[in-house]
Amino acid sequence: MNLKGINIIGGEFVIGTDGGIKAINPNTNEELLPEYKGISDTDFDRAMNLAWAAFIEYRLVSNEKRAEFLEAIAEEIEKVGDDLVQRAMLETGLPQARLEGEKGRTCGQLRLFAKVLRDGKYQDIRHDVALPDRMPLPRPELYSRKIGLGPVAVFGASNFPLAFSVAGGDTASALAAGCPVVVKAHQAHPGTSEIVGRAVVAAVERCQMPKGVFALLYGSGSKIGQKLAAHPVIKAIGFTGSRAGGTALMNTAAARAEPIPVYAEMSSINPVYIMSEALKNRGKEIGAALIQSMMMGAGQFCTSPGLIFAVDNEGFDDFITSAKQTLGKQTSQTMLTPGIAKAFNQGVDRIQQSQQVQLLATAQGTDKPNQCVGKLFLVEGDQYIGDKALHDEVFGSSAVVVRCKSFEQMQQLTESLEGQLTASVHCDDNDDVAVLQALVQQLERKVGRILFNGFGTGVEVADAMVHGGPYPSTSDGRSTSVGTAAIDRFLRAVCYQNVPKAVLPDVLK
Amino acid sequence: MNLKGINIIGGEFVIGTDGGIKAINPNTNEELLPEYKGISDTDFDRAMNLAWAAFIEYRLVSNEKRAEFLEAIAEEIEKVGDDLVQRAMLETGLPQARLEGEKGRTCGQLRLFAKVLRDGKYQDIRHDVALPDRMPLPRPELYSRKIGLGPVAVFGASNFPLAFSVAGGDTASALAAGCPVVVKAHQAHPGTSEIVGRAVVAAVERCQMPKGVFALLYGSGSKIGQKLAAHPVIKAIGFTGSRAGGTALMNTAAARAEPIPVYAEMSSINPVYIMSEALKNRGKEIGAALIQSMMMGAGQFCTSPGLIFAVDNEGFDDFITSAKQTLGKQTSQTMLTPGIAKAFNQGVDRIQQSQQVQLLATAQGTDKPNQCVGKLFLVEGDQYIGDKALHDEVFGSSAVVVRCKSFEQMQQLTESLEGQLTASVHCDDNDDVAVLQALVQQLERKVGRILFNGFGTGVEVADAMVHGGPYPSTSDGRSTSVGTAAIDRFLRAVCYQNVPKAVLPDVLK
Known part of the structure; x- marks a missing residue:
């Protein structure tokens, strides 16, 4: 594949202006082309505005259409062919079989969340019927359901260049929840990120999703990460990496005018x-x-x-x-x-x-x-x-x-x-x-x-999986980043009281 | 009732040594006896140690026994008779009918969480059967369920001296979740707090619960609140009050060696x-x-x-x-x-x-x-x-x-x-x-x-209620402090992989 060294904003490929990242082949210490320049401040702001505009539209997209979108991403990744794994091998030093397996897992996760959407239980729909004759006061009719939090910043992980990166578990669960995703590409595998990012864009186009539902941003060091965590448009963070990196994001998120949840998977000796x-x-x-x-x-x-x-x-x-x-x-x-x-x-x-x-x-x-x-x-x-x-x-x-x-x-x-x-x-x-x-x-x-009678390696993607744990293994021990329950991280409940049937959201009718 | 001006630690009544709080009758500006002295540092540490010891034991208490305990608290509050509402009227200036209603609501909440426990769905039990023949790798057997986070610090609210205070919604949902509760009494209604605290102790004794499952602490200003939020034994905070108070707790909780969730219900113009x-x-x-x-x-x-x-x-x-x-x-x-x-x-x-x-x-x-x-x-x-x-x-x-x-x-x-x-x-x-x-x-x-076609006042205690909302209405917009879903705040999931049947927790067998 002809890599261009681009950021992705609103479905467009944008050359950055800030610094420059080249992957290094860890087997040889040789630099790999192309260079990925970091996003400019102007384009960063544009990505944020597009993510917000997309949220307003995308969160209303039906479960079925969102499921089709996730499946389309999986298909587009599969369409890429061998280039993806070949590039990932160069950038990570990981063996082909492992990366083939990880590619399968990545597509499997996307399809699993499509199932979660069609099943619909993730919305946790609750209903209390009206009791007009209750004494001393009548009970109103109440519904509740869970909706997406808002745009999510996903930080690609070095150790899972596919399954916990651009279209990995955090992205799949956030998109399933109705949240646009802004990915910070991991600087160790920028080319792999570009290939997957292009696949996501193809799926966005094919499914006619709002353009801002996905962005892929490059930048040097922790600078862009901190900017993402601090930006008011971002409403949650998904991160897999070091304790120092996760803690820095937690501090930034807690210091915002509007603090936001950080799901950082950080450190464990198992x-x-x-x-x-x-x-x-x-x-x-x-x-x-x-x-x-x-x-x-x-x-x-x-x-x-x-x-x-x-x-x-x-x-x-x-x-x-x-x-x-x-x-x-x-x-x-x-x-x-x-x-x-x-x-x-x-x-x-x-x-x-x-x-x-x-x-x-x-x-x-x-x-x-x-x-x-x-x-x-x-x-x-x-x-x-x-x-x-x-x-x-x-x-x-x-x-x-x-x-x-x-x-x-x-x-x-x-x-x-x-x-x-x-x-x-x-x-x-x-x-x-x-x-x-x-x-x-x-x-x-x-x-x-x-x-x-086994070891923790090999984390099954399933309903009952918990890939999380008390601090500092994760920043938020109430969450899992693997398995169907990962979608809960990006949801909150809304209650509807005495809302006329005609006005109720379709899923509650 | 003969009020003693005591703290409650491990089921014992303890006179404090720090400062002194007297309630003020807001209808007359007159001070009300007795004086409540704040807990000493030594007794504070003792309360923390007892809460931790109780957590290890109490979290293993069956759903049925915990349900009986919550019902016993409701019964003991009802047993107190008129003294409770009379004292609350003096301390809050609220009218009798309102406080009678709030007492009913408080006991109703405790009984509702007893139902939640007997129903058991709150545990979110999940099961993935083993697939030993799956290719390329077999799937292990997985279970997951939710368990309590640990001891919870509950801050009594001035505006709900019963329903969001010593044995209010936060306490009921935390105890239901298997979490011991340490209540910081609100200084505006110390006597009301003592009366309810004694009722809880009577229920602890009657149900033979671990002594440290409940504590009631007094202290002046924000000092004891900050100490609670910072103490390593405390694993979550329930708070209803001002934005300044809630934000101070959030900051302390985020700065801990082990950050903890804060559920603060703070500020809303509705x-x-x-x-x-x-x-x-x-x-x-x-x-x-x-x-x-x-x-x-x-x-x-x-x-x-x-x-x-x-x-x-x-x-x-x-x-x-x-x-x-x-x-x-x-x-x-x-x-x-x-x-x-x-x-x-x-x-x-x-x-x-x-x-x-x-x-x-x-x-x-x-x-x-x-x-x-x-x-x-x-x-x-x-x-x-x-x-x-x-x-x-x-x-x-x-x-x-x-x-x-x-x-x-x-x-x-x-x-x-x-x-x-x-x-x-x-x-x-x-x-x-x-x-x-x-x-x-x-x-x-x-x-x-x-x-x-109504107003937000009158918050129904029900399955579909959401009494929460994006920041700053609450510190954590993913949560509700009213209704059955309030128990989720104090839970986290644990996964059991290939655990022998004999060793599995009873609820998973």
């Missing part, structure tokens, strides 16, 4: 619990599986396992030995960007500098640039609480095993954790149910998803 | 629209009804009408004449507190100082203290947008009529409004449906509740 029977019977197997999960995609998943709790009982040494051996045979992988690779190395250095921590094993390095050389550490339970460095996320293939003295210590250390996206529990049939229940009850207070 | 046919046919009647609504309870309702839009067509003069005549015959009423009466007078003075505003009518004053002497003003549509004073809430019986040149101007002025709790539309059968639809579509973006 504790793993290996219970005694599982450790005894399957310690070796779990050790190998842990490393496979930790190494998958260079650990560049929000739900990558970063912390393992196990009591020093029978099987512990098998587990450790197996994990060490498995990791020692793994080869390093290229990370998404030079910045992420640098941050990973700083993160593991920070852990290694701790006096209390023992390096158990390291993956095999190569002389390619931007490598994630996976590392596994060990620390004693007594030392874990006091060591702040061991509580922070290291984005990449790194995990710390905490050797606990008892289940009680495991619970005590768990209490010291910040909010997490996931917790994984490995158990066998003979593990004590009462102990497991106590752990689950504790984890309910700490995490968004509790899973058994 | 625009009223009189459409042309209604104005022509019923201008006189609507004028009288407006004044009745505005004067009800001295206008001390969040939903009191403060702004009226009408086009200067046939019937406008009838409307104005009728409103003037009706207001001129009304007598002033005692406001809740000297502070509120002072703020009301400052608010109407601010409006009167505007060059553009004409005073249409004034209610009859008396020589009693703390009077709300209702006032009605008129301004031309051309002048309204530029006059900031006319956009701010004046808490009390005050309203501004905006004489519009056209429906288009009415829409333009509406666009300039901040978020509101309610908007009322008065129309007749002959009013243009397309015009009404356009207005409703505009109002959906601005308000939480749209009602026809």
